[in-house]
Amino acid sequence: MTQTQSTASSLASSSSVPEGNPRYLALKTVMLPRDTNPYGTIFGGVILSYIDLAGAVGAQHEIRSRNWPDRTLVTVAMKSIEFHRPVWVGDIVSFLTHVVRVGRTSLTIHVSVDTERDGAAVHLTDAEVTYVSVEGPPQDQRPVPLRGETLPLPRVGPPPAGIRI
Helix, strand or coil, rough: CHHHHHHHHHHCCCCCCCCCCCCCCEEECCCCEEEEEEECCEEEHHHHHHHHHHHHHHHHHHHHHCCCCCEEEEEEECCCCCCCCCCCCCCCCEEEEEEEEEEECEEEEEEEEEECCEEEEEHHHHEEEEEEECCCCCHCEEEECCCCCCCCCCCCCCCCCCCCC
């Protein structure tokens, strides 16, 4: 195994991931000069954007791997982010995901952000992002179950005989 393959393997397997819940390489990109701030590091907002994108890709991967119907997902929450190391121009950054929680209409994904420097894996940051499955026009979207089961319809009309309100 080459040193690059060895580092890639160490990025893909982490002791902080629950056993039986493998990480998925959702996105890998090289950081470019256009994304830098005045200090020569990559803007935090650029990394946040990639985290959101990688989380959505990881969530869609999870949905498909469970054979659930394809869903439109919207981001509803991102837990606080702490940058452990700066991200530099030229860093090849990997965004690895795994499922934290599956709700009826939502999915929370952990996104780990890593790079390789001098042949060693370097952890940059991580986040948890929650997505909700929705349907309907953008101005009137409503949550729908991830697994495809139907929601009970609201009752219309008089109550059934024998029930008092």
